[in-house]
Amino acid sequence: MKNVNAEIISVGSELLLGQIADTNAQWISQQLAEIGINVYFHHTVGDNEARLTEVMTLAQKRSDLVIVTGGLGPTDDDLTRDVAAKVLQKNLVVEESILEKIEQYFVKNNIAMSENNRKQAVVFKEGIILPNEEGMAQGMYVEHEKKSWIFLPGVPREMKSIMVKHGFPFLQKKYQMNKQIVSKVLRFIGIGESILEDRLSDIIREQTNPTIAPLAGEGEVMLRLTASCQNEAEGFAFIQVVEDKILARVGKYHYGTNDDTLESTVLQLLKQLNLSIASAESITGGRFIDRIISLPGASQVVPGSIVCYQREVKEKVLKIDEQLIEKYGTISEQCATKMAENIQQMMNSTIGISFTGNAGPDMSENKPVGTVFIGLKIGTKEVVCKKYQFTGVRNTIRNRAVKKGLELIYHYLKNNNLPTV
Amino acid sequence: MKNVNAEIISVGSELLLGQIADTNAQWISQQLAEIGINVYFHHTVGDNEARLTEVMTLAQKRSDLVIVTGGLGPTDDDLTRDVAAKVLQKNLVVEESILEKIEQYFVKNNIAMSENNRKQAVVFKEGIILPNEEGMAQGMYVEHEKKSWIFLPGVPREMKSIMVKHGFPFLQKKYQMNKQIVSKVLRFIGIGESILEDRLSDIIREQTNPTIAPLAGEGEVMLRLTASCQNEAEGFAFIQVVEDKILARVGKYHYGTNDDTLESTVLQLLKQLNLSIASAESITGGRFIDRIISLPGASQVVPGSIVCYQREVKEKVLKIDEQLIEKYGTISEQCATKMAENIQQMMNSTIGISFTGNAGPDMSENKPVGTVFIGLKIGTKEVVCKKYQFTGVRNTIRNRAVKKGLELIYHYLKNNNLPTV
Structure with a gap:
C-alpha cells in the first residue's frame, strides 16, 4: 500500500453562511480513515469562480487524492464542473445515456424539463462516471498529473450512496488497500487530561502502531488507540498489547470503552x-x-x-x-x-x-x-x-x-x- | 463599513478523522454573517506543525480576519500558539494573572497541577486577551501586517462564551460596522411546518427585506426574519411590520421569540x-x-x-x-x-x-x-x-x-x- 494523502473540498455558500454544518466532510473522513487513507485538509469554499479555482489549484499541488462535494447541480451557481475542467485541463461532454435518464425522469414525473437540467448530463470526457442511483448529479473520477479527483453531489444521501457503492470500492482497488484501520476508545473518570498524559507520556511517545491520542470530554478523558493492520483481528491484537500497558498504570480510572457512558x-x-x-x-x-x-x-x-x-x-x-x-x-x-x-x-x-x-x-x-x-x-x-x-x-x-x-x-x-x- | 473577508481555521486531527463535525466553523460563520462579515473559506488542518504553518501562511495572505479554533490546550499536540507566533512574528509570554487563576483552580479542586498546564497561561506579548470564563484556554486577538487574528479554544461552550462576550463586540467596534443585519426568530408551537408555510405563502414570497426563512425545530416551528439596515432601530422597525402581518394570521401558535424556549x-x-x-x-x-x-x-x-x-x-x-x-x-x-x-x-x-x-x-x-x-x-x-x-x-x-x-x-x-x- 502506498501512503495516500487526501483532501476534501466542500463547495457551497450555505456552508460559509453557517446554514448547515459540513457533515459530508466528516463522514467521508471517517470512511477514508477506516480504509487507511490519511485526510490532511478540509477546505470549504463558496460558489465563486476565482476562489474555487484557487482552492482546486492548491489541492492539485498538495494532495494525492481530492474529493470534492457540491456544486454539481443544475443552476448557474453550480460551478464545480467548469472550474475543475479548467484547473485539471479536461474536456466536458454531454453523456447521452445520462441525458436520457434525466429526460425520462421528467416525463415520468410529469414535470417540464428546463434547459439547465441538461447540465447534469455533462461529464469529463477523460473521466469515469460513478453512478448516482439516488439523484441526477453523477459522481465522477478523473486524474491529472498523477493526482486523483472524485466529484460528488452535495446532497448527503446521494453522496453517500455513490461513495459506498462505487467510490470506496474503486479507491480500495486503485490503491491496493489491503490495510485497514481499527480503533478503540478507552474512557477514564476521576483523572485530569494532563495528569493522565503525564503518567503515560513515555508510552504515548514511543507508540506508533497503534497510535494513542488523548481526547478531552465533558468531565472525563478518553484515549483513542488506532491501529493499522491487515485485518480486524490483527488490529485489535495490536491494541490489546498497548491497552494492557496503559491499564497497568491508570486502570483505576478506566470505566469503559467506545460508546460506553x-x-x-x-x-x-x-x-x-x-x-x-x-x-x-x-x-x-x-x-x-x-x-x-x-x-x-x-x-x-x-x-x-x-x-x-x-x-x-x-x-x-x-x-x-x-x-x-x-x-x-x-x-x-x-x-x-x-x-x-x-x-x-x-x-x-x-x-x-x-x-x-x-x-x-x-x-x-x-x-x-x-x-x-x-x-x-x-x-x-x-x-x-x-x-x-x-x-x-x-x-x-x-x-x-x-x-x-x-x-x-x-x-x-x-x-x-x-x-x- | 469596510468590506471584511474572513476565514475560519479549525485545528484538530479529530476533525480530519471524522470523529466530530466542525460545528464551531458553522456557528462562527452564522454569527459573522449576522454582523455583516463575509466568510470566504473554512480550512481544517490536523495537529501537525508543517501543515498548520502552511494553512496560517495562506490565511495571512488572502483574508482580512482569521479566526482559529482549537490547539490551545495543555498537551504536546496543541501547536496553535507556537505556530502562530512564528507565522505572525509574535512573542509568547507567560501572563501571570492567568497563571494565578489556573493555579487557584487546581488548589480549589484539590488536584495536582502538572507542568504542561502552565502552557495555558502563555499568550502573545503583542496581543489582547479575550477572557475565557468557562475554562483555562484564553481567547487571544493579535494583528500582523494589517490582518486581524483571533484564537479560540476548540471546546464549543468555551469558544462561544468568549466570542459572545468579547470577540463579536470587539469586531463590531473595530470594523465600525454600520450596515448591519438584524434578525428575529418567531417561535410557534402546535402547528406543523408545512401548514404554517401554506398559511403564509404569499407573505413569504413577496417579502424581500426582511427575508422570511422557515426553520423546523424539535416539535416546533420557527420563522427567521432577517433585515438589512443602517442601524438596529431601523432593522427592527422593518421586521415589526412583517411580524404584525404574520401574527395576524398565525399568532395563536406563537409562543416566543429568539432564544425563548x-x-x-x-x-x-x-x-x-x-x-x-x-x-x-x-x-x-x-x-x-x-x-x-x-x-x-x-x-x-x-x-x-x-x-x-x-x-x-x-x-x-x-x-x-x-x-x-x-x-x-x-x-x-x-x-x-x-x-x-x-x-x-x-x-x-x-x-x-x-x-x-x-x-x-x-x-x-x-x-x-x-x-x-x-x-x-x-x-x-x-x-x-x-x-x-x-x-x-x-x-x-x-x-x-x-x-x-x-x-x-x-x-x-x-x-x-x-x-x-
Missing part, C-alpha cells in the same frame, strides 16, 4: 450486583435520575426519586428535621446526609444519593455559586458525604454535580465497597 | 401569575421538571416533584390506590389523572402535571411503545388528561412527552384558563 456503566454494574438506586435531588432537579432512566433497562434498578427543590419539600415530603435545616441550612453536609438516608428508606432502595447546592446566579445561604454537597448511602453503611466547588454557569455546575455523583457510585461499586444489607 | 416562556407565565408547579413523572423520569429547574428563578415556582418509575412508588409514595392500578394499569388515563391530583396536593402547588407511558423497547401493559398519558390539574379544576402516541426511539418519545406537557400548560395559561384556587 458513565451512566451506562453504572447501570450495568447496578444490574449485575442486583442493586437499586433512588435520588433526592435539590440542585440537580431530577437530572441525575433522568440520566439513568434515559437508558433501557433502568426500570429494574430505579424505583423512583424525589426532587426537593424548596425547603418545605425537604421537610414535609422527605421528612428532614426542621431543626436540622434551621441549624445547618439546606446546603450543608448534614442536610445532604439526611437526604441520602431518607430517600433510601422512602424508596426502599439499596442506594440513596442526594444533591444539594447552589447553582447560582447569587449566593445562597452564604454559600458561593458552585458549592455542592453529594451524599451517598449504600446499604447499611454510614453515608459518605462530599463537598465540591464546581465552576461554570448554572447548568454546567448542575451537569458536573450529576457526573460527580455517577463517578462516586462507580468508584464505590468498582472497589467492591459493596452494601451489606 | 417553551420552558422559559412557561416559567415566565407562572411567575407573572404567581403560580407554582409540581410533576409526577414516570416515563419522563424527572426530565420535565429538570427542564424548568435549568432556568434561573425556577425556585420561585417549583417546590419539588416525584419520579415514580416503579409501580410500588406510585402506590406507596404517591398514594395511588392499588385497586385503581390493578384495574386500569399504570399506563392509563385513570392513573395519570390520580398522579396529577396527588402530586398537586403533596407538593401544595397550584398546578400538578403527570406523565405515564411506554418509552420502549417493548410493549408494556399491552400498550405499544410511544403511548403516553399526560394529566394536568390546575387549581380546583378537574384534571385534563390527554393520550398521545409518539413516534421515535426511547429518548425521542420522552422528549416529545416533555414538550407536549409544556405546550399543554402554555395553552391553558395563555388562554386565561386560570386556576380558581
Whole structure:
C-alpha cells in the first residue's frame, strides 16, 4: 500500500453562511480513515469562480487524492464542473445515456424539463462516471498529473450512496488497500487530561502502531488507540498489547470503552450486583435520575426519586428535621446526609444519593455559586458525604454535580465497597 | 463599513478523522454573517506543525480576519500558539494573572497541577486577551501586517462564551460596522411546518427585506426574519411590520421569540401569575421538571416533584390506590389523572402535571411503545388528561412527552384558563 494523502473540498455558500454544518466532510473522513487513507485538509469554499479555482489549484499541488462535494447541480451557481475542467485541463461532454435518464425522469414525473437540467448530463470526457442511483448529479473520477479527483453531489444521501457503492470500492482497488484501520476508545473518570498524559507520556511517545491520542470530554478523558493492520483481528491484537500497558498504570480510572457512558456503566454494574438506586435531588432537579432512566433497562434498578427543590419539600415530603435545616441550612453536609438516608428508606432502595447546592446566579445561604454537597448511602453503611466547588454557569455546575455523583457510585461499586444489607 | 473577508481555521486531527463535525466553523460563520462579515473559506488542518504553518501562511495572505479554533490546550499536540507566533512574528509570554487563576483552580479542586498546564497561561506579548470564563484556554486577538487574528479554544461552550462576550463586540467596534443585519426568530408551537408555510405563502414570497426563512425545530416551528439596515432601530422597525402581518394570521401558535424556549416562556407565565408547579413523572423520569429547574428563578415556582418509575412508588409514595392500578394499569388515563391530583396536593402547588407511558423497547401493559398519558390539574379544576402516541426511539418519545406537557400548560395559561384556587 502506498501512503495516500487526501483532501476534501466542500463547495457551497450555505456552508460559509453557517446554514448547515459540513457533515459530508466528516463522514467521508471517517470512511477514508477506516480504509487507511490519511485526510490532511478540509477546505470549504463558496460558489465563486476565482476562489474555487484557487482552492482546486492548491489541492492539485498538495494532495494525492481530492474529493470534492457540491456544486454539481443544475443552476448557474453550480460551478464545480467548469472550474475543475479548467484547473485539471479536461474536456466536458454531454453523456447521452445520462441525458436520457434525466429526460425520462421528467416525463415520468410529469414535470417540464428546463434547459439547465441538461447540465447534469455533462461529464469529463477523460473521466469515469460513478453512478448516482439516488439523484441526477453523477459522481465522477478523473486524474491529472498523477493526482486523483472524485466529484460528488452535495446532497448527503446521494453522496453517500455513490461513495459506498462505487467510490470506496474503486479507491480500495486503485490503491491496493489491503490495510485497514481499527480503533478503540478507552474512557477514564476521576483523572485530569494532563495528569493522565503525564503518567503515560513515555508510552504515548514511543507508540506508533497503534497510535494513542488523548481526547478531552465533558468531565472525563478518553484515549483513542488506532491501529493499522491487515485485518480486524490483527488490529485489535495490536491494541490489546498497548491497552494492557496503559491499564497497568491508570486502570483505576478506566470505566469503559467506545460508546460506553458513565451512566451506562453504572447501570450495568447496578444490574449485575442486583442493586437499586433512588435520588433526592435539590440542585440537580431530577437530572441525575433522568440520566439513568434515559437508558433501557433502568426500570429494574430505579424505583423512583424525589426532587426537593424548596425547603418545605425537604421537610414535609422527605421528612428532614426542621431543626436540622434551621441549624445547618439546606446546603450543608448534614442536610445532604439526611437526604441520602431518607430517600433510601422512602424508596426502599439499596442506594440513596442526594444533591444539594447552589447553582447560582447569587449566593445562597452564604454559600458561593458552585458549592455542592453529594451524599451517598449504600446499604447499611454510614453515608459518605462530599463537598465540591464546581465552576461554570448554572447548568454546567448542575451537569458536573450529576457526573460527580455517577463517578462516586462507580468508584464505590468498582472497589467492591459493596452494601451489606 | 469596510468590506471584511474572513476565514475560519479549525485545528484538530479529530476533525480530519471524522470523529466530530466542525460545528464551531458553522456557528462562527452564522454569527459573522449576522454582523455583516463575509466568510470566504473554512480550512481544517490536523495537529501537525508543517501543515498548520502552511494553512496560517495562506490565511495571512488572502483574508482580512482569521479566526482559529482549537490547539490551545495543555498537551504536546496543541501547536496553535507556537505556530502562530512564528507565522505572525509574535512573542509568547507567560501572563501571570492567568497563571494565578489556573493555579487557584487546581488548589480549589484539590488536584495536582502538572507542568504542561502552565502552557495555558502563555499568550502573545503583542496581543489582547479575550477572557475565557468557562475554562483555562484564553481567547487571544493579535494583528500582523494589517490582518486581524483571533484564537479560540476548540471546546464549543468555551469558544462561544468568549466570542459572545468579547470577540463579536470587539469586531463590531473595530470594523465600525454600520450596515448591519438584524434578525428575529418567531417561535410557534402546535402547528406543523408545512401548514404554517401554506398559511403564509404569499407573505413569504413577496417579502424581500426582511427575508422570511422557515426553520423546523424539535416539535416546533420557527420563522427567521432577517433585515438589512443602517442601524438596529431601523432593522427592527422593518421586521415589526412583517411580524404584525404574520401574527395576524398565525399568532395563536406563537409562543416566543429568539432564544425563548417553551420552558422559559412557561416559567415566565407562572411567575407573572404567581403560580407554582409540581410533576409526577414516570416515563419522563424527572426530565420535565429538570427542564424548568435549568432556568434561573425556577425556585420561585417549583417546590419539588416525584419520579415514580416503579409501580410500588406510585402506590406507596404517591398514594395511588392499588385497586385503581390493578384495574386500569399504570399506563392509563385513570392513573395519570390520580398522579396529577396527588402530586398537586403533596407538593401544595397550584398546578400538578403527570406523565405515564411506554418509552420502549417493548410493549408494556399491552400498550405499544410511544403511548403516553399526560394529566394536568390546575387549581380546583378537574384534571385534563390527554393520550398521545409518539413516534421515535426511547429518548425521542420522552422528549416529545416533555414538550407536549409544556405546550399543554402554555395553552391553558395563555388562554386565561386560570386556576380558581
